[in-house]
Amino acid sequence: xxxxxxxxxxxxxxxxxxxxxxxxxxxxxxxxxxxxxxxxxxxxxxxxxxxxxxxxxxxxxxxxxxxxxxxxxxxxxxxxxxxxxxxxxxxxxxxxxxxxxxxxxxxxxxx
Amino acid sequence: xxxxxxxxxxxxxxxxxxxxxxxxxxxxxxxxxxxxxxxxxxxxxxxxxxxxxxxxxxxxxxxxxxxxxxxxxxxxxxxxxxxxxxxxxxxxxxxxxxxxxxxxxxxxxxxxx
Numbered sequence: 001x002x003x004x005x006x007x008x009x010x011x012x013x014x015x016x017x018x019x020x021x022x023x024x025x026x027x028x029x030x031x032x033x034x035x036x037x038x039x040x041x042x043x044x045x046x047x048x049x050x051x052x053x054x055x056x057x058x059x060x061x062x063x064x065x066x067x068x069x070x071x072x073x074x075x076x077x078x079x080x081x082x083x084x085x086x087x088x089x090x091x092x093x094x095x096x097x098x099x100x101x102x103x104x105x106x107x108x109x110x111x
Numbered sequence: 112x113x114x115x116x117x118x119x120x121x122x123x124x125x126x127x128x129x130x131x132x133x134x135x136x137x138x139x140x141x142x143x144x145x146x147x148x149x150x151x152x153x154x155x156x157x158x159x160x161x162x163x164x165x166x167x168x169x170x171x172x173x174x175x176x177x178x179x180x181x182x183x184x185x186x187x188x189x190x191x192x193x194x195x196x197x198x199x200x201x202x203x204x205x206x207x208x209x210x211x212x213x214x215x216x217x218x219x220x221x222x223x224x
Contacts, residue, residue, distance in 0.1 A: 031210050043147075043155060043200060043214040055209055091154060095210050098143055102154040 002026045004103035006092050012109045013082055021077045021106045023092030032075045033093040033100070034067065036060065043091065049075065082110045113138065117201050117215030124191055125223050132199055132218045135183040140206025144177055144184045147200045149217075155200060159186070191222045 005024045013019050025032050034046040047057040047067055054067065066078045075094075079086055087110045092103040116135045124130050134144075145160035161168045161175045161184065168175050172191075177184040188195055198219050202212040 033211065042216045043202075045211055045213065048209055048211050050209070056211055098204075098210055099145070099157060099160065100210070100212055102156070104154050 004092055004094055004101050006090075006103035006106050008106055009104065010107045010109070012111065015084060015110055016081050019079045019082055019086075019108060021079075021090050021092075021108070023075045023077070023103055024073050025075055025092065025094030026096075026101055027073070029094035029096045029101075031055075031095045032069070033095075034077045035091045035093060035102075037089045037091065037105075039088070046077075046090075079108075082108075084110050086110050113205070113213050115201060115203055115213055115215040117218060119218060120216065121219045121221070123221045123223065126191060126193060128191055130186075130188045130191055130195070130220055130222075132186045132201070132220075133183060134185070134201035134203075134215050135181075136203050137182060138203070138205065139182075141203040142206050143204040143210075144175070145202050145212070146173075146175060146186045147202065147214075149198045149200065151197075158199075188220075191220075193222050193224050196220055196222045 007022045032049040035043050037043045045058050047061045048055045064080045068076050089105045089107050091105045093100045118133050142163035146158050147155035148158045149155045159173050159175050161177050163179050172189045174187040198217045200217045201215040
């Protein structure tokens with residue numbers, strides 16, 4: 001069964017460093033998302049991406065964040081200068097027309 | 112209009128009992144309401160969903176009901192088992208073509224053997 005894959009599974013970084021989280025959505029899906037989940041809290045929407053551009057972003061998705069689809073398969077989330085409060089699990093998700101499929105997540109720890 | 116209120120935040124039941132989790136929303140445009148189960152350290156996994164053109168959907172021990180007029184939907188788990196223990200999230204879309212989901216805060220369900 002096809003699934004969304006994410007790398008790395010866990011990344012530890014120093015405050016102020018740049019981080020890139022990578023995702024490979026399911027191949028015939030058209031809509032791509034990044035969500036964030038701080039430990040013990042709910043899943044929060046960050047950004048949606050369709051037709052090679054951002055279709056919607058939340059207040060969390062400020063100028064420190066960017067997304068890119070550099071080729072036909074990868075979908076990346078970049079955090080330019082990480083802060084302590086960026087520590088969370090980041091989930092990539094994709095859909096063709098409704099049901100969202102989540103990746104296993106990338107745990108980011110900012111020290 | 113984006114928020115989803117979910118109750119209760121924790122629920123403890125005995126094995127074999129039923130569990131009910133409820134969510135309310137305010138956005139009239141929402142027409143897709145999924146429920147996700149998340150085990151500790153794992154990804155959210157879709158367990159059941161319902162669209163606004165039906166009032167109830169059932170899949171074995173799991174059922175979801177939707178009252179679009181009152182803007183609330185509920186998850187019902189019957190004959191609970193210890194492996195049902197997890198965090199359950201309700202969610203809703205925004206009604207447009209984005210398919211973006213907004214999640215509730217989650218319910219920690221504990222099924223005691």
